[in-house]
Amino acid sequence: MCGRFERSSPIEIIIRDFRVNKASIEIAPSYNVAPSQDILAIHVDHKGKKQLVTCRWGFIPSWAKDPSIGYKTINARAETISSKPMFRSAFKNHRCLVIADGFYEWQKKERSKVPFYIHLNSGKPFGFAGLFSLWSSPEGQSICTCTIITTDSNELLKPVHDRMPVIIPRDK
Secondary structure (H helix, E strand, C coil), X not given: CCCEEEECCCHHHHHHHCCCCCCCCCCCCEEEECCCCEEEEEEECCXXXXXXXXXXXXXXXXXXXXXXXXXXXXXXXXXCCCCCCCCHHHHHHCEEEEEECEEEEEEECCCCEXXXXXXXXXXXXEEEEEEEEXXXXXXXXXXXXXXXXXXXXXXXXXXXXXXXXXXXXXXX
């Protein structure tokens, strides 16, 4: 599970490192990105070009009537995204990278939870595998929403938590 992450790299670094078309996006860095906040994502447009966009964290499928469903869909299990009606179409057609500099996981101790901050040794930004949806609000506003794909933890994270975000290398 990924419930909080950091995105602090400047837009210019993200554009350069991920070879994205120039974007006119203004979003403040955040060291504690929470569900329902705007995040940065990269997707490939219909012309095959990488686009940097802002999306609301919390997937709202295009058919949903109520946006509150997004609070329950901040993560999607890699094992079921191709079969769950909620994510099936997005898995086929709307994949993205959610840009992060690190993420937090909490290890359960006897009566408390201990936070761990996970990041690359290089300190560079990386991408979580994600899915996005363009949802139309009842007022007719188009809103990009997204989810982070999770999987079983690797050997490094297993002692902390049983799940982790799927991390995609920048050269993919």
